[in-house]
Amino acid sequence: MNPLNIVILAAGKGTRMYSENPKVLHALAGKPLVQHVLDCAIALQPQQVCVVYGHGGEAVPKAMQQYPAKFVIQEPQLGTGHAVQQAIPHLADAGQTLVLYGDVPLIQHSTLHQMQQAGDGLVLLTVDLDNPAGYGRIVRNEQGDVLSIVEEKDASPEQREIREVNTGILLAPTGKLREWLANLQNDNAQGEYYLTDIVAMAVRQGIAVHTVQPAHEWEIHGVNSKAQLAVLERAWQQVEASRLLAHGVTLADAARIDVRGKLSCGRDVEIDVGCIFEGEVRLGNNVQVGAYSIVRNASIADGTLIAPYSLIDSSKVGANCHIGPYARLRPGTKLHDGVHIGNFVEVKNSEIAANSKANHLSYIGDSTIGSRVNIGAGTITCNYDGANKYRTVIEDDVFIGSDTQLVAPVRVGKGATIGAGSTITKDVPQGELALSRSRQTTINGWKRPTKQIGEKK
Numbered sequence: 001m002n003p004l005n006i007v008i009l010a011a012g013k014g015t016r017m018y019s020e021n022p023k024v025l026h027a028l029a030g031k032p033l034v035q036h037v038l039d040c041a042i043a044l045q046p047q048q049v050c051v052v053y054g055h056g057g058e059a060v061p062k063a064m065q066q067y068p069a070k071f072v073i074q075e076p077q078l079g080t081g082h083a084v085q086q087a088i089p090h091l092a093d094a095g096q097t098l099v100l101y102g103d104v105p106l107i108q109h110s111t112l113h114q115m116q117q118a119g120d121g122l123v124l125l126t127v128d129l130d131n132p133a134g135y136g137r138i139v140r141n142e143q144g145d146v147l148s149i150v151e152e153k154d155a156s157p158e159q160r161e162i163r164e165v166n167t168g169i170l171l172a173p174t175g176k177l178r179e180w181l182a183n184l185q186n187d188n189a190q191g192e193y194y195l196t197d198i199v200a201m202a203v204r205q206g207i208a209v210h211t212v213q214p215a216h217e218w219e220i221h222g223v224n225s226k227a228q229l230a231v232l233e234r235a236w237q238q239v240e241a242s243r244l245l246a247h248g249v250t251l252a253d254a255a256r257i258d259v260r261g262k263l264s265c266g267r268d269v270e271i272d273v274g275c276i277f278e279g280e281v282r283l284g285n286n287v288q289v290g291a292y293s294i295v296r297n298a299s300i301a302d303g304t305l306i307a308p309y310s311l312i313d314s315s316k317v318g319a320n321c322h323i324g325p326y327a328r329l330r331p332g333t334k335l336h337d338g339v340h341i342g343n344f345v346e347v348k349n350s351e352i353a354a355n356s357k358a359n360h361l362s363y364i365g366d367s368t369i370g371s372r373v374n375i376g377a378g379t380i381t382c383n384y385d386g387a388n389k390y391r392t393v394i395e396d397d398v399f400i401g402s403d404t405q406l407v408a409p410v411r412v413g414k415g416a417t418i419g420a421g422s423t424i425t426k427d428v429p430q431g432e433l434a435l436s437r438s439r440q441t442t443i444n445g446w447k448r449p450t451k452q453i454g455e456k457k
Contacts, residue, residue, distance in 0.1 A: 001093030004046040004116070005174055007087040010034050010102030011054030011074040016225040022056030024102035025063055026229060029236050030260025030278055032071025033223055034060065036105035038067050043109045044116075047095070050087040051102070060102075076089070080168065081184045093175040098197065101168055104222045106236060112216045115171045121208030122176075122199065124149075125169040127220055128213070135165035136196050138211070146209040149196035153189040166196060167220040176207065244271075252291075266302065290324065298329075301337070315347075318354070336371075353396070365389075366408065372398035376420060378403040395430070 014023025024034035036049070040274055041049050049069040053060040054077050061071040072086045083087045084099060091097060098115070099268070100107065115123045126138050136149045139157050150159050172180075178196035201211055209234050214220055217237045222228070228293035240263070241254040251257055256273040263277045266285035275289050276360045283289070287300050290308035297314045300306070307324030310352075314331035315322065322340045327339065332349030342359030350367040358364060358375035366383040368391065379400050379404065381392040390408035398412050401420030411429030412418065422436040426429060 003092070004044060005048045005050070005091040005095065005097040006041045006046045006100060007036065007084055007091075007097060008037055008041065008049065008051045008069075008100045008102050009080060010060055010085045011077050012103060013055040013077075014103070014224065017229075018226070022053070022059050023223065024053075024225070025056070025059060025218045028105050028229060028233055029240075029258075032063060033105040034064060034102035037100050037102055037107065038064060040071065040107055040109055040112065041098075041100060042067065044098075044112060046098075052083045052086050065118070079190065079219075080183060080195035081193035081197065084195055085181050085184075085193070088178050088181060091174055091178075093178065093252045094173055097177050099169060101222065102169070103224070104169070104220060106221070106232065106234055107169065107219050108214070108216070111168075111212070111219055114211045115169075117307055118210040118212050119208060121173070121210060123171040123210045123212060124199070125167045125218060125220065126164050126168055126211045126213055129162050129165055129217075131162050132160075132165045135167075138164040142163075145203075146199060146211060147203055148200040151188065151190075151194060151196065153450065161418070167214075168195070169220070170195075172202075173382060174196070176202070180370050180377075198362050218278055257394045261297075272308070286320070293324070293335040367392040367394065369394045370398065370414070372396060373398045374400035376400050376404060380405055380406040393453070413429065 008146035009023040011331045012023050017023050017026060018252055025032045027037065027165045051060065051069050051071050052074050053071055070090050074083045074086045078242060094310050098112065115125060126228060134157055136151045137155055139147045139150055139159060141147055152160065180201045183201065184193040184197055186193050200208060202407045218232065221232055221235045223232060237258055240259040241251060244265065245251060245254060247265065248267060249265045249271060252272045257271060258276045261277065261279040261281065263281045265283045268286045269283050270288045272291040275291040276294045282299040283297050283300035284300060285340045286303045289306045290310065292308055293310045295304050298312045298317065300317045301319040302319040305322050310324035310327045312329045315329040315333035316342060317335045318337040318339065320338050321335050322342035324343065328346045330346065333347045334351045336352065336354040338355040340357040340359055341347060345358050345362045346364040350364050350369065352369040353371040355371055356369055356373040362375050362378065363380040365381050366389050367381050373394055382405055383389050383392065392406050392408045393411040395412060396416040397415045400418045401422065405423045407423065407425045409423055410427060412428045415431040416428045417433045418424060418428065419433065419435040422434060424434060424436060427432040
């Protein structure tokens with residue numbers, strides 16, 4: 001296969017987005033539009049990727065700096081042909097050049113691969129639309145050969161009736177593309193240099209012009225407004241939902257799930273309404289995710305139940321755990337098998353061993369907790385002194401009574417018991433009972449204060 005260059009046009013201002021951010025940096029399915037295109041481009045293993053940017057200054061190169069791409073500014077912006085001209089000096093003549101668009105995020109690798117297989121010459125990605133308004137039309141002769149592309153503003157009434165339209169995505173021999181771009185003129189209604197004018201040049205030179213159509217219309221939809229972005233978001237989420245259903249996942253409502261990254265599921269997974277999955281998430285067999293839960297960059301092992309309104313972020317959860325409702329697992333959390341984290345419990349940067357429980361209203365931060373530990377309601381680890389973080393260690397089989405404060409650094413020995421309402425500032429020996437509270441006292445004759453007449457509430 002010929003060496004491949006890829007040019008991604010990402011210079012548009014996006015006036016209808018009503019935003020100070022470059023259009024291509026607005027997110028779809030959890031990542032910027034242009035990042036979707038870059039990911040697809042890199043998958044083709046090109047020898048060079050060149051991103052042409054403009055509006056927003058250095059925001060686009062800065063946001064995409066992790067990619068092995070050349071970033072070239074287009075200033076001023078004089079049309080798509082002018083944009084590709086900015087990239088041409090950075091491309092070798094050998095091989096082919098594929099032109100993509102930073103605001104057409106859902107183009108698929110399979111479609112681009114099909115274009116590479118279409119034959120020598122110029123390859124256009126086209127699509128038949130019921131409503132072709134706004135698109136350049138593909139003009140063919142009686143034999144069906146492509147003659148040219150005419151932009152809508154320059155089209156005759158008869159040409160505007162054509163339903164086959166240009167998507168803008170094309171593949172051309174790099175040497176020829178360089179030649180054609182040098183001969184572009186801007187004598188059109190917009191006063192711009194149209195990339196599409198190279199089609200007529202190819203025809204005049206007797207170079208074959210092939211067309212390929214995508215498997216899905218949503219692949220070629222661009223984003224020029226927040227409304228279009230919302231429509232495309234829903235279209236993509238429906239694709240993701242269909243993929244999950246095809247792999248046996250039970251969705252309570254396929255229209256109410258958001259996958260903003262990569263979600264992989266085992267067998268017999270059940271996902272309730274309103275759930276959001278971000279980054280890379282792996283759900284094991286028989287996992288249940290309750291309504292309106294958010295799972296981000298996490299792995300959940302077999303048989304675990306996530307009750308509604310739980311947030312799991314950058315954590316690893318073992319098998320047969322019970323999380324929530326209203327639980328929060330923050331980054332660095334690791335739960336072993338059979339752990340229970342209940343309502344309004346927050347865990348951060350902590351490891352909890354098998355079959356331990358914190359079922360109510362607790363905070364566990366920077367802690368190492370052993371097996372079969374019971375954390376009473378209202379217990380907190382005091383891990384921060386205002387400047388530094390310290391660690392709490394709770395060994396196996398410890399029972400911690402309700403409303404206990406563990407002031408780190410502190411260690412509670414195996415099998416120890418801490419009485420309710422205690423503030424623990426020193427290590428507790430193995431198997432011992434620790435208490436830290438005053439003796440209960442009754443004050444005879446004490447009366448509760450009463451509100452004075454005229455006192456503000």
